[in-house]
Amino acid sequence: MIENEIARKYGQAIFELASEKEKIEEVNNDLQLLRDTIKESSDFKNLLYHPRIESEKKKEVFFKIMGDEISELTAQFCQLLIDKRRITSLNAIARDYELRLKEFSKILEVELKAAIELPDDLIEQIRIKLANILDYKVELNTEIDKDLIGGIRIKIGDKVVDGSIKAELENLQKRLEQIPVSKLGVE
Incomplete structure (x- = not known):
């Protein structure tokens, strides 16, 4: 600190x-x-x-x-x-x-994690899209994370956009856990 x-x-x-x-x-x-x-x-x-x-x-x-x-x-x-x-x-x-x-130079470091190695042209398309959305030059650092199962996770500073299958499964699990057992037809 x-x-x-x-x-x-x-x-x-x-x-x-x-x-x-x-x-x-x-x-x-x-x-x-x-x-x-x-x-x-x-x-x-x-x-x-x-x-x-x-x-x-x-x-x-x-x-x-x-x-x-x-x-x-x-x-x-x-x-x-x-x-x-x-x-x-x-x-x-x-x-x-x-x-x-x-x-100062309007360059933004972005971390992209994917479950598999992405083709270079797809990585470039993502970089260009992010640059257009954010209005910054984007330095895209890619990493393979097999735990994601599929999809991608993008981290910009302390913000995370998680489009991974793992995140979707975790969200589904949380929603299922919130359903009372009586509503599932189980007594």
């Missing part, structure tokens, strides 16, 4: 600053590079995340490794994160930033 609040606060701050300086894409690329570097180098991650290593030492190593690879704006932002002991939230901040960039 606190991690999400930190990510929103710092993600918004860096996004607004990058927007003001017209460096939105550049900062996004920098943050993705940082995420990848931290993910790939456990030594670098351990140094940055270790609570007992002094901020000055962290910044020194950080700038030796990343100084020429990222913009000055991103480097200053990371220096602030180190000073405020928030560098461990970098991954969540980068994800928040990415979501803000997508919103």
Whole structure:
């Protein structure tokens, strides 16, 4: 919970600053590079995340490794994160930033689950239809979920449109359970 609040606060701050300086894409690329570097180098991650290593030492190593690879704006932002002991939230901040960039660019991530693998042309038709309905560019992430039995489930943010057979069966079961036994002719 606190991690999400930190990510929103710092993600918004860096996004607004990058927007003001017209460096939105550049900062996004920098943050993705940082995420990848931290993910790939456990030594670098351990140094940055270790609570007992002094901020000055962290910044020194950080700038030796990343100084020429990222913009000055991103480097200053990371220096602030180190000073405020928030560098461990970098991954969540980068994800928040990415979501803000997508919103700004009118790009929407949509999750589509189907019981079977759908043909590419059908997936493209669904993507186009959603883009037209939502008035956003749609990034469609597909996944196979055999538990659905048939049909599809679409998730957009925290909203779910469930057109699966599993959902229909569950709804039918709930309706049947609500019918009093006396109405079924059973005593």
